[in-house]
Amino acid sequence: MENKRLFQRVLFSHDAKIIIDDVAYTTQVLDLSLHGFLCTNPTDLRVNKDDSCELKLKLDDQHIITMTATVVHIETNSLGMTCQHIDIDSISELKRLIQLNLADDELLHRDIDELAQ
Numbered sequence: 001m002e003n004k005r006l007f008q009r010v011l012f013s014h015d016a017k018i019i020i021d022d023v024a025y026t027t028q029v030l031d032l033s034l035h036g037f038l039c040t041n042p043t044d045l046r047v048n049k050d051d052s053c054e055l056k057l058k059l060d061d062q063h064i065i066t067m068t069a070t071v072v073h074i075e076t077n078s079l080g081m082t083c084q085h086i087d088i089d090s091i092s093e094l095k096r097l098i099q100l101n102l103a104d105d106e107l108l109h110r111d112i113d114e115l116a117q
Contacts, residue, residue, distance in 0.1 A: 009033045010101035016057040018079075020047060027079075029057055034094060036069060036082040047071055047079065055081065059097070065090045 009031045016039065017024045025042040037055065047053070049071050057065040067090060069081035086094070 009038075010098050012097070012101065014057060014059070016055055018042070018045070019054040019056065020045070020051065024056075029055075030078065032094065032098065034083075034091075034098065036072070036080065038078055038080050041075065041077055041079050047074065049074060052084070053081070059093065063093050065093050065097070067094075 010033070012029055012032045014029050016027050016029045018027050018039065019025075025045045027039040027042050030038045030040065039055075051071045053069055053071065055065070055067050055069055059065065065086075067086040068084045070084050071079055072082045073080040
């Protein structure tokens with residue numbers, strides 16, 4: 001199967017919160033890119049494709065990635081999200097996280113250029 005992704009994904013397993021309609025659900029981020037993420041599908045979450053949510057990914061006490069995302073696909077055990085809005089501090093943290101997990105800086109710079117388009 002041909003990989004049509006524009007952005008490099010990095011495997012990243014970390015607890016996070018998905019907030020929908022002011023209700024927070026615990027999830028686990030499975031992978032990340034500059035344009036979205038894949039996470040586990042909380043059993044008590046009722047969500048539809050194109051629903052909006054907020055992701056809060058706390059890396060430590062000082063580093064939190066927050067983004068507004070849209071559900072792009074729903075599987076039994078996972079949710080695929082695309083980023084709609086991310087603040088400058090969060091994108092800096094996300095970039096740093098991806099950079100630490102990518103073996104090739106050129107791929108990161110290509111992703112940043114694509115994101116700027």
